[in-house]
Amino acid sequence: MTDEITPSQAAWNRFADGLKRVGEKIVGPLGARSARERADGFRYLASLIAGGQELEMEADRAHPVLTRMFTPIRSFVGDGPDTLYHEAKLDEKLSYRFTMRRGDDIFFSIVVYASDDEGMRSMVSFLIDKDIAFEDEDGAEVATIHIGAQRPEGAKNWLEVKGNRPFIMTRQYFPECVVEVDEGKYRAATMNIECEQDVPPREQYTEADLSSGLERIIDFLDDTVDAGLGVSAIVGMSTIEYDNDDNATPTRIGEDGTLVVDEESDDRYSPDEIFDMIDPKVVANNLPGPGIGYAGVSFKLADDEAILIWGKDVPCRYWSCQIFDHYLRAGDYRHYPVALNNRQVVLDQDGSFRIYASRRNPGVKNWICTQGHRRGQVVLRTLLAEEELTPEMSVIKVADIPEPDRL
Structure with a gap:
């Protein structure tokens, strides 16, 4: 019996080591801050492994x-x-x-x-x-x-x-x-x-193919996790949360702010410290698309609170309001209404809208579900908009939702 391992085993061991390294990002400075976020984060990685195998490892250019x-x-x-x-x-x-x-x-x-x-x-x-x-x-x-x-x-x-x-x-x-x-x-x-050219058929699979394919999966995980956490941190520099001051001004999308990285403490990073943690490629590598505009803020939310998003409809091909978790995932849209688009939202007579985001439906005209996330992002996406969509957002108590907005 020999202690030597085959090239395939060595490739797999490197892959496993890479997974452990990427997993550290889930619990790193920009990562999870609760048991729920840790569970979501590692479930997220499992889905990316499957995606990487399909999108990267098996790709043939x-x-x-x-x-x-x-x-x-x-x-x-x-x-x-x-x-x-x-x-x-x-x-x-x-x-x-x-x-x-x-x-x-x-x-x-x-x-x-x-x-x-x-x-x-x-x-x-x-x-x-x-x-x-x-x-x-x-x-x-x-x-x-x-x-x-x-x-x-x-x-x-x-x-x-x-x-x-x-x-x-x-x-x-x-x-x-x-x-x-x-x-x-x-x-x-x-x-x-x-x-369009005549290309030879794909050659038989080799141990070298396995090694390079597994490396591509790890690269995909690295890039994707960095993009999700990096953009989340940048958006998090404008954060809304409940304020008992009746005269508080709703946070406007795009204002500078401070990212709170730990819900359980007052530890804060300054904007400069946040940018030092983020690879500048993460925004560029987040795959912007033609004609698409984004605007959003991070939120902190308790179970008895709701995010109020209000603004005015604009001429465009499409717009939507959507909840993302801390990793920039869309949420379980099989079972929960995590987004509303301009064909679904109920508008007031003057063309304005008021959308509420909360854990449970408080019985309103326009509702999207946070799935109980205590922090995340609320993002508005426009497509070929003729005017800029400029909503405002704030966090209120569910009990304070005005009656005209309820069903």
Whole structure:
């Protein structure tokens, strides 16, 4: 018997060590501050492992496959419950043909992302539905989009590829939660991507492939956890919580503030200390999309309190108000209403809205569920807005909700 281990075992042991290291971030300075957040955090990592295996380990840039990024049980970097996201990894030296038959979405976009030599990710090129040359095929909108370094002659639709480790992401927004798409109420687009060059079939799997694939999973976990905690910390620099002062001014989105990292103490980090902890790539690597605007604050909330979000409707393709947990996860939208969009919200006669977020439904016209999170983010997302959506937010006692807002 020998004490030597095989290359596959060594790769797996390195993977296990990497998981332990990433797990330390869950309980680190920007991580969990309660038993609930620790349980949520490690459950989050388990879902990312599964996602990393599908999105990173099995990716083949010569034979790309459009893979669903987020599901009702896999959420990260601020995904929206009303949106289907797919991605496919590309090779900057190859060109591709993307075909689609549009479904029942209210907005579609396709974006090429790539990294620079320092690992900073950015949008390289994109198309949104109004700029895509669709053709009619038996009443359906169909399109072909060429993707590569050079535009083919005569191509109606083209996306440029350049940079390191490029990939595409598609977004399909729907009038309701994507669970309704999964259950057949709305049709998702039929999409396919294939390499335009003749490429050899994928070679048989090797121990070297296993090692590099497991490394990609760890890299994916590192980047994703850093992005979630980093953006959460930055948003947390504007925090709302209950104030008994009747004259208190509601915290406006975007104001500077101080992040409280421990609910059980008065330990605080200054904005400079927060930024020192955050890799500057985390915001850029959080995959911004064309035409999308975000505004939000962090909250601290007790069980007898509610967040009041009020503002005025604006002309746009779509807007939503959504609760995220500390890791920038969308919440369990299979069982709880964690978001409301502009097609669902009940407006007053003057076009204004008042949305309440709390653990339980206090019996109001517009409610989203916090799932009992004591801290997290409330974020408004706009899509092709003609005017800036500028809501205000405050924390009030549930008992103080005015009667006109109740059902």
